[in-house]
Amino acid sequence: MQRWTNDQFVSTVHRVINIGGEDRYSVAMFYGPNFFANIDCIPTCYNAETNPKKYEPILAGEFVMSRIADMYTPKFEDIDIGRLPNTSKSDTIKNKHTS
Numbered sequence: 116m117q118r119w120t121n122d123q124f125v126s127t128v129h130r131v132i133n134i135g136g137e138d139r140y141s142v143a144m145f146y147g148p149n150f151f152a153n154i155d156c157i158p159t160c161y162n163a164e165t166n167p168k169k170y171e172p173i174l175a176g177e178f179v180m181s182r183i184a185d186m187y188t189p190k191f192e193d194i195d196i197g198r199l200p201n202t203s204k205s206d207t208i209k210n211k212h213t214s
Contacts, residue, residue: 118170118178121160150176 116124133139148154155172 118154118173119157119160121156121166121169123160147179148175150174150179154178 117126131139131141152175153172154170154175156168156170160166161168
């Protein structure tokens with residue numbers, strides 16, 4: 116919705132805090148457009164002169180995939196080489212067949 120409205124409606128922070136002290140049940144509901152839906156700013160939410168588009172058009176599926184990649188693809192500088200196991204894939208395969 117943020118991209119459709121040129122930031123007039125922004126995404127909410129997703130969290131639940133129980134301050135009541137009693138059990139609380141929370142159910143998440145996620146909704147998204149068709150993978151091939153074009154996400155572009157609604158014409159009434161921008162003006163080329165005073166409030167230009169902040170986002171380029173994108174397919175909904177491409178946007179979702181880019182967000183997933185940003186969250187789960189480790190960046191090279193984030194990998195702690197010292198914590199990686201000292202075995203190669205071929206060692207693992209060999210050990211599996213000799214056990």
